[in-house]
Amino acid sequence: MAGQIPEKLIKRINELAKKKKTVGLTQAELDEQKSLRETYLALFRKTFKSNVEMLRVFDKNGKEVTPEKVRKIQRERNLRDD
Known part of the structure; x- marks a missing residue:
């Protein structure tokens, strides 16, 4: 996982x-505590963002409903071919 803490x-901490x-x-x-917390938060945000960008959302009928903004990011990173 990218940016793992x-x-x-x-x-x-x-x-x-x-x-x-x-x-x-x-x-x-x-x-030191302040610096460590800042580092922790930066890594947490990076990991969280990466996880969201990898996310694919489906409704209860199996239709993909991933937000277009996320789909665009996935296309830019060659994670989608649609």
Whole structure:
């Protein structure tokens, strides 16, 4: 999956969050926490966007109803041939 979030990034974010609740963080740790969260959000958005762009939607009768905007992106990336 494109832009998958590394486990060590999540682990470090959680370590800092726990430490913040218990003993507090130094300014350097606060800066690191902010940077890690920004990185996490950027990777999350990239992954989410990729997932949406790969999506194909069908109604209950089996007819494809994928939004045209998504179909256009899929065509540009050679993921569709229609």
